[in-house]
Amino acid sequence: MKRTLLCTLLALSLAAGCKKKEASSEGAAEAKGAKPVTIQNIGSDTMVNLAQAWAEAYSKAHSKISVEVSGGGSGVGIAALINGTADIANASRQLEPAEEEKITKQAGKHPTEHIVGYDGLAIYVHKDNPLDHISIEELSEIYKEGGKINKWSELGVTSIPGAKGDDIVRISRQNNSGTYHYFREHVVGKKNDFKPGSLDMNGSKEVVELVGRTPGAIGYSGLGYATPAVKFIRVSKVKGEPGIVPSIATVLDKTYPIARPMFMYTPGDPPAHVKDYLAWINTDEGQKIVEQTGYVPLPKK
Amino acid sequence: MTSTFAETRFGRTRKRNELIAKCVFGLMASLLIAPLLLIVGYLVVEALPLLSWDFLVTNPEGGMRRGGIWSALLGTVYLVTLSLLIAAPVGVLAAVYLNEYAEENWLTRVINLAVVNLAGVPSIVHALFGLGAFVLFAGIGRSILAASLTLAIMTLPVIIASTKEALSSVPRAFREACWNVGATRWQTIRGIVLPNSVSGILTGVILQVSRTAGETAPVMFTGAVFFKRIEAGDPFAYSIWDQCMALSMHLFTITTQVNDAPHALPYATAVVLLGTVLTVNATAIALRVYLRSRKKW
Amino acid sequence: MEHEAIKVAPSPQGRVEAAPRGPEPPWRRRPLETAGEKLLEWLIRLCGVSAILFVFGIFFFVFREGAGLLFGELDLARFLFTTEWYPTSNSNVRYGVLALIAGTGSVTILAMIIAVPFGLGSAIFLSEFCGQRTKETLKVVIELLAAIPSVVWGFIGISVMNPLIQRVFDVPVGLNVLNGALLLALMSVPIMVSIGEDALKAVPDSHREAALALGSTRWQTIYRVLLPSAKNGLLAAVLLGVGRAVGETMAVLMATGHAINIPHSPFDPVRTLTATIAAELGEASVGSSHYQVLFVIGILLFSITFAVNLAADLVVKGIKKS
Numbered sequence: 001m002k003r004t005l006l007c008t009l010l011a012l013s014l015a016a017g018c019k020k021k022e023a024s025s026e027g028a029a030e031a032k033g034a035k036p037v038t039i040q041n042i043g044s045d046t047m048v049n050l051a052q053a054w055a056e057a058y059s060k061a062h063s064k065i066s067v068e069v070s071g072g073g074s075g076v077g078i079a080a081l082i083n084g085t086a087d088i089a090n091a092s093r094q095l096e097p098a099e100e101e102k103i104t105k106q107a108g109k110h111p112t113e114h115i116v117g118y119d120g121l122a123i124y125v126h127k128d129n130p131l132d133h134i135s136i137e138e139l140s141e142i143y144k145e146g147g148k149i150n151k152w153s154e155l156g157v158t159s160i161p162g163a164k165g166d167d168i169v170r171i172s173r174q175n176n177s178g179t180y181h182y183f184r185e186h187v188v189g190k191k192n193d194f195k196p197g198s199l200d201m202n203g204s205k206e207v208v209e210l211v212g213r214t215p216g217a218i219g220y221s222g223l224g225y226a227t228p229a230v231k232f233i234r235v236s237k238v239k240g241e242p243g244i245v246p247s248i249a250t251v252l253d254k255t256y257p258i259a260r261p262m263f264m265y266t267p268g269d270p271p272a273h274v275k276d277y278l279a280w281i282n283t284d285e286g287q288k289i290v291e292q293t294g295y296v297p298l299p300k301k
Numbered sequence: 302m303t304s305t306f307a308e309t310r311f312g313r314t315r316k317r318n319e320l321i322a323k324c325v326f327g328l329m330a331s332l333l334i335a336p337l338l339l340i341v342g343y344l345v346v347e348a349l350p351l352l353s354w355d356f357l358v359t360n361p362e363g364g365m366r367r368g369g370i371w372s373a374l375l376g377t378v379y380l381v382t383l384s385l386l387i388a389a390p391v392g393v394l395a396a397v398y399l400n401e402y403a404e405e406n407w408l409t410r411v412i413n414l415a416v417v418n419l420a421g422v423p424s425i426v427h428a429l430f431g432l433g434a435f436v437l438f439a440g441i442g443r444s445i446l447a448a449s450l451t452l453a454i455m456t457l458p459v460i461i462a463s464t465k466e467a468l469s470s471v472p473r474a475f476r477e478a479c480w481n482v483g484a485t486r487w488q489t490i491r492g493i494v495l496p497n498s499v500s501g502i503l504t505g506v507i508l509q510v511s512r513t514a515g516e517t518a519p520v521m522f523t524g525a526v527f528f529k530r531i532e533a534g535d536p537f538a539y540s541i542w543d544q545c546m547a548l549s550m551h552l553f554t555i556t557t558q559v560n561d562a563p564h565a566l567p568y569a570t571a572v573v574l575l576g577t578v579l580t581v582n583a584t585a586i587a588l589r590v591y592l593r594s595r596k597k598w
Numbered sequence: 599m600e601h602e603a604i605k606v607a608p609s610p611q612g613r614v615e616a617a618p619r620g621p622e623p624p625w626r627r628r629p630l631e632t633a634g635e636k637l638l639e640w641l642i643r644l645c646g647v648s649a650i651l652f653v654f655g656i657f658f659f660v661f662r663e664g665a666g667l668l669f670g671e672l673d674l675a676r677f678l679f680t681t682e683w684y685p686t687s688n689s690n691v692r693y694g695v696l697a698l699i700a701g702t703g704s705v706t707i708l709a710m711i712i713a714v715p716f717g718l719g720s721a722i723f724l725s726e727f728c729g730q731r732t733k734e735t736l737k738v739v740i741e742l743l744a745a746i747p748s749v750v751w752g753f754i755g756i757s758v759m760n761p762l763i764q765r766v767f768d769v770p771v772g773l774n775v776l777n778g779a780l781l782l783a784l785m786s787v788p789i790m791v792s793i794g795e796d797a798l799k800a801v802p803d804s805h806r807e808a809a810l811a812l813g814s815t816r817w818q819t820i821y822r823v824l825l826p827s828a829k830n831g832l833l834a835a836v837l838l839g840v841g842r843a844v845g846e847t848m849a850v851l852m853a854t855g856h857a858i859n860i861p862h863s864p865f866d867p868v869r870t871l872t873a874t875i876a877a878e879l880g881e882a883s884v885g886s887s888h889y890q891v892l893f894v895i896g897i898l899l900f901s902i903t904f905a906v907n908l909a910a911d912l913v914v915k916g917i918k919k920s
Binding site (some may be wrong): 038072073075076077078079082083098102163164165167169174175176181184190192193194196197198199200201202206213214215216217 | 856880
């Protein structure tokens with residue numbers, strides 16, 4: 001009978017699945033058994049390409065460990081840590097005290113912070129845009145709720161080839177993004193909110209791509225996401241200063257004003273295999289991958 | 302409309318209006334074909350540099366920028382198979398109940414209304430439900446099992462509705478003939494009704510394959526990951542308690558997150574996804590045409 | 599794909615009433631067989647009731663997660679009628695979904711404006727004007743159009759429609775209401791065509807024959823006889839298309855620009871209710887007010903689609919009566 005056959009198949013596959021689960025949870029301590037031990041790594045979209053590169057390289061070298069990477073935004077990673085569904089959370093911003101409390105309550109231990117690299121938050125405009133420097137104050141006026149700068153002419157830019165109209169098209173990120181939170185804290189102002197009407201993109205790459213297609217746009221994203229269709233503009237802390245170009249050097253010597261550390265959080269003291277992974281990230285091999293992916297490696301000790 | 306009388310001006314106007322109407326509506330219908338062909342054509346052309354058998358069976362490498370999509374393809378296959386294995390029996394039996402056993406009372410009406418409404422629930426609400434009920438409440442955790450259960454609930458109402466259609470298209474006369482020779486209800490169903498509606502049921506189930514394969518939101522929250530390493534070319538690499546990669550999610554993340562990817566990569570992923578879906582649908586349609594031609598009534 | 603067509607047009611054979619069991623010679627049937635059949639019947643009943651369990655399960659669950667906020671501190675007036683949506687603000691948390699409702703509404707309405715003429719026009723063409731061979735081909739094409747997954751539509755919106763709209767209409771940004779509406783129209787046309795065609799087919803041939811006998815052309819028959827009699831089914835087709843458009847998530851997430859904005863033109867970017875939940879759900883930790891308010895949006899969505907489906911269902915009952 002068709003249905004009986006289907007039911008039997010279903011039951012069999014469930015049983016097969018059950019067996020494998022037990023093997024892997026027993027194997028966690030000894031890395032025994034056919035299936036590799038998994039490390040759940042969830043979080044920042046800014047870091048997702050980097051996390052994936054690490055996972056790939058590490059898994060090649062250590063076949064017993066399988067690192068599973070998910071994006072979704074720093075907020076997603078932290079929420080996963082609170083829900084207990086992640087081993088490591090990637091975050092491109094620091095943990096808020098309220099979140100720390102929640103994690104402590106959930107896991108029973110204080111979350112541990114590991115800095116794994118740095119990222120410069122670059123301000124991108126279309127490559128044909130004549131603007132080449134901006135101050136944090138002006139950025140704030142563009143992006144914050146109630147901010148006064150809405151048109152390119154207010155910044156002294158008279159015309160952008162290909163742009164339709166004078167309005168500044170603001171490109172931003174969605175509020176699950178650590179980049180969004182970092183930008184709000186350090187540029188817009190912690191107590192302020194973003195001006196509505198910005199195009200809130202899903203991922204770091206989308207921001208840059210959209211800026212590349214939209215001559216009248218401005219956006220912020222990680223330094224490693226640049227494409228030939230956009231350009232960096234120099235950022236200065238105060239209006240009138242010449243401003244600094246984002247690069248590995250200027251992030252490391254802290255002259256670039258909007259650079260941030262990239263964090264990986266674990267609940268309390270992580271188990272041995274997770275510790276090994278984090279230690280490997282800090283080695284030269286791990287940090288070389290940071291540089292290759294377009295981020296800033298930890299300063300050499 | 303020919304006339305044995307001489308053509309009048311009135312008649313000519315009407316003929317002309319008729320022609321205009323025919324052209325306008327025909328144009329509208331053909332404007333449906335145009336986008337489909339243009340879009341599919343454009344996608345295929347942009348994807349050509351990457352399409353090959355290797356692309357299907359190698360894993361993504363170099364940060365998704367090289368290699369193929371094997372892990373995502375396998376994940377999608379697992380999700381689709383498991384969710385249909387769950388939804389098809391339940392759906393067919395529920396439709397059998399609704400069409401053959403249920404009396405015309407308020408309970409049946411409520412169930413019918415429930416089925417129609419379940420079909421209209423946005424996929425994101427299914428994702429919410431899957432996350433809360435299967436991942437968290439039932440403790441299954443993010444896994445292929447949780448994602449398949451969520452997808453099964455999403456496709457259940459359509460399977461029920463299409464099976465009901467198929468069942469009710471079997472003429473009453475057949476059933477009456479069975480009762481007259483003394484068969485019980487179940488014997489009637491098993492012997493006459495089901496075999497004669499198999500084509501409709503099968504088509505309904507197979508058409509859900511395309512929907513399940515294409516859904517992103519429900520699997521994003523219940524079991525799909527951005528990256529997971531599995532053995533390339535091994536069809537049993539996942540277990541149902543694992544998370545998996547999925548073609549739909551892969552396309553989404555490549556479009557929004559992976560920079561420096563070769564230009565053809567998202568197009569190639571879209572083409573593979575589209576190709577799988579369209580092939581399965583075409584098979585369903587061919588199957589339906591074949592089975593319908595074999596019908597003896 | 600969000601929402602497959604449910605054929606709500608009446609089926610020709612109708613439902614089956616209770617089958618008479620009839621007398622059965624007791625020595626012919628073994629006790630195990632009878633018990634087995636009873637068990638099967640119970641299994642079947644269980645499956646039938648499971649459908650209702652699931653729908654109420656979903657509604658109950660979504661409601662339960664959002665209820666805390668909905669009946670607690672949520673200011674319903676501010677929720678529904680302000681445009682400020684700042685759930686993660688550090689200083690001033692505001693939950694106002696008016697802009698999101700405007701986003702969903704504008705994209706859906708524009709999509710229907712595009713889709714209804716094409717959908718109904720094609721339905722009329724399929725049922726009245728074309729030959730058997732063309733009909734089969736067109737139906738296949740339409741089903742294939744319906745099979746394209748929503749994430750592929752979203753990808754098309756970003757990579758194909760975006761630059762196209764920028765160039766053709768000379769506007770700054772191509773991710774906007776128009777982009778989303780075009781995609782939604784292409785997604786909901788197949789439902790409208792298939793149900794609309796069923797509705798037109800259901801009009802008895804006697805109507806057509808009577809009109810022909812009176813000397814009308816095909817167009818006149820359609821215009822004066824068929825459309826009025828099939829209007830309930832056609833309306834149901836449109837409502838189901840609307841239901842699909844409102845519930846769509848991935849395509850609008852990628853193609854509308856996701857900006858909180860009440861649109862003043864079809865070239866403004868907007869954000870829909872569904873896209874908001876999809877974008878923010880992962881971040882909200884379980885039980886927080888952000889998490890709860892997303893479920894309240896889910897309740898809102900569920901109610902909208904429920905109302906639309908109920909309307910379609912009632913409208914079709916109108917056909918059954920007449």
